[in-house]
Amino acid sequence: MDKIVMKGGAELHGEVPVSGAKNAALPILASALLADGTSTFRNVPDLADVATMLKVLRTMGCGAERLEGRKKDVCEVGVNGHITPEAPYDLVKTMRASVLVLGPLVARFGRARVSMPGGCAIGARPIDQHLKGLKALGAEIHLTEGYVEARAKQLKGGTVNFDVITVTGTENVLMAAVLAKGRTVMENCAREPEIEELAKVLNKMGARIEGAGTSIITIEGVEGLTPVEHAILPDRIEAGTLLVAAAISGGNVLVKHAVPEHLDAVMDKLREAGCTLTAEAGGIRCKAPKTLTAVNITTTEHPGFPTDMQAQLMALMCVSQGTSVISENIFENRFMHVPELHRLGADITIQGHTAVVKGVKALSGAPVMATDLRASASLILAGLRAEGRTDVSRVYHLDRGYERLERKLRALGADIRRVKAKA
Numbered sequence: 069m070d071k072i073v074m075k076g077g078a079e080l081h082g083e084v085p086v087s088g089a090k091n092a093a094l095p096i097l098a099s100a101l102l103a104d105g106t107s108t109f110r111n112v113p114d115l116a117d118v119a120t121m122l123k124v125l126r127t128m129g130c131g132a133e134r135l136e137g138r139k140k141d142v143c144e145v146g147v148n149g150h151i152t153p154e155a156p157y158d159l160v161k162t163m164r165a166s167v168l169v170l171g172p173l174v175a176r177f178g179r180a181r182v183s184m185p186g187g188c189a190i191g192a193r194p195i196d197q198h199l200k201g202l203k204a205l206g207a208e209i210h211l212t213e214g215y216v217e218a219r220a221k222q223l224k225g226g227t228v229n230f231d232v233i234t235v236t237g238t239e240n241v242l243m244a245a246v247l248a249k250g251r252t253v254m255e256n257c258a259r260e261p262e263i264e265e266l267a268k269v270l271n272k273m274g275a276r277i278e279g280a281g282t283s284i285i286t287i288e289g290v291e292g293l294t295p296v297e298h299a300i301l302p303d304r305i306e307a308g309t310l311l312v313a314a315a316i317s318g319g320n321v322l323v324k325h326a327v328p329e330h331l332d333a334v335m336d337k338l339r340e341a342g343c344t345l346t347a348e349a350g351g352i353r354c355k356a357p358k359t360l361t362a363v364n365i366t367t368t369e370h371p372g373f374p375t376d377m378q379a380q381l382m383a384l385m386c387v388s389q390g391t392s393v394i395s396e397n398i399f400e401n402r403f404m405h406v407p408e409l410h411r412l413g414a415d416i417t418i419q420g421h422t423a424v425v426k427g428v429k430a431l432s433g434a435p436v437m438a439t440d441l442r443a444s445a446s447l448i449l450a451g452l453r454a455e456g457r458t459d460v461s462r463v464y465h466l467d468r469g470y471e472r473l474e475r476k477l478r479a480l481g482a483d484i485r486r487v488k489a490k491a
């Protein structure tokens with residue numbers, strides 16, 4: 069297993085580009101199932117999760133490849149009528165977002181067999197709302213042998229009112245509704261920029277969707293869609309992570325391609341902590357203050373503070389002056405980074421879904437273990453500031469969602485490298 073080896077203390081300076089968004093690329097790759105022919109996607113991040121989604125599509129019989137050489141950011145997905153509409157357990161267990169093929173498969177092929185994703189390190193993460201939405205469009209759903217089996221000769225438009233705001237649930241039902249007969253109204257939808265991006269792609273393919281990015285989405289079903297060409301939007305969570313890297317190191321960094329409107333809540337918190345954030349042509353600049361100030365954070369659905377940035381902000385709070393209260397309201401078990409941050413000298417107490425972080429003068433390097441994707445980012449951020457050497461193991465979690473993070477940080481001046489596992 070690869071690990072990241074780093075020495076803290078360097079201030080980060082310079083410019084760093086953000087890659088395409090994982091959470092947009094995954095549903096958008098799945099959306100290619102909705103049309104016959106080859107769809108071409110650019111700015112697709114080179115991540116383990118994207119490789120898994122391409123594999124899921126290939127397993128079904130699609131052509132799904134990343135191009136090579138200078139076009140390495142391009143993925144092509146080719147679909148013809150002959151596919152096996154099944155996502156097997158072996159793949160879904162490595163990436164729960166594989167469940168995003170469920171909606172497109174049942175809409176286009178009239179049936180789907182997709183392994184139930186099950187829980188993961190950060191929470192139970194059921195998919196009852198995905199299933200509720202598909203049922204409202206007329207799909208028959210059975211759960212057998214750990215699989216969701218969905219069938220519908222022709223989905224029919226209907227009203228879907230989500231009991232819980234869910235990002236991939238909204239996306240799954242949206243991808244089903246575009247080919248349903250008649251009008252679908254989806255209420256209490258998630259409002260993330262990645263949902264707007266998915267709707268943009270579907271509309272380019274010929275769908276008729278209005279309201280994506282708000283809590284009510286209306287879809288007029290169409291008979292068929294055509295393949296598409298699209299460049300994926302920048303990853304707001306990677307951008308936020310790089311802004312925190314600038315802040316925690318005491319540096320001054322321009323995060324290129326970062327979209328300020330996608331990062332309002334994160335930028336507000338960094339400002340409150342004393343950083344100077346400026347939207348510049350082509351990105352966002354973060355200049356760290358001499359002393360960081362503790363701020364309170366409450367994660368909520370977009371446009372609130374994102375749960376996917378909670379662990380990174382917690383790393384920052386570990387070295388900020390004062391006491392910070394961090395409440396996690398989206399996932400029930402998303403404090404797995406806390407015991408590892410303790411190993412670096414952090415002072416954090418957990419009370420239920422709240423963590424109380426008392427800023428310390430210094431962190432000290434230690435071997436630590438990543439437990440999930442954003443936990444691994446938070447440990448690397450803490451390692452940038454810790455005195456001495458920090459080794460972060462289990463970086464396969466990091467590779468799910470960050471494209472060569474260590475190279476990006478090294479280009480900004482960090483002392484960080486990847487030690488490859490022996491073959």
Ligand SMILES: CC(=O)N[C@H]1[C@@H](OP(=O)(O)OP(=O)(O)OC[C@H]2O[C@@H](n3ccc(=O)[nH]c3=O)[C@H](O)[C@@H]2O)O[C@H](CO)[C@@H](O)[C@@H]1O
Pocket residue numbers: 090091094165191192193194195196197198199232233234235236237258375376398399400
């Ligand atoms: C691939 C992708 O886009 N992943 C993101 C997506 O995950 P994902 O779409 O899985 O997260 P959801 O928005 O669905 O989850 C939000 C909450 O709703 C609950 N829930 C969800 C669905 C359901 O049917 N029933 C139910 O109870 C979940 O357990 C969780 O407590 O949104 C999360 C919340 O912003 C992010 O952390 C993930 O990075």
Ligand SMILES: C=C(OP(=O)(O)O)C(=O)O
Pocket residue numbers: 164165376441442469
């Ligand atoms: C939780 C995340 O991803 P996923 O939903 O793919 O597990 C994340 O990106 O932080």
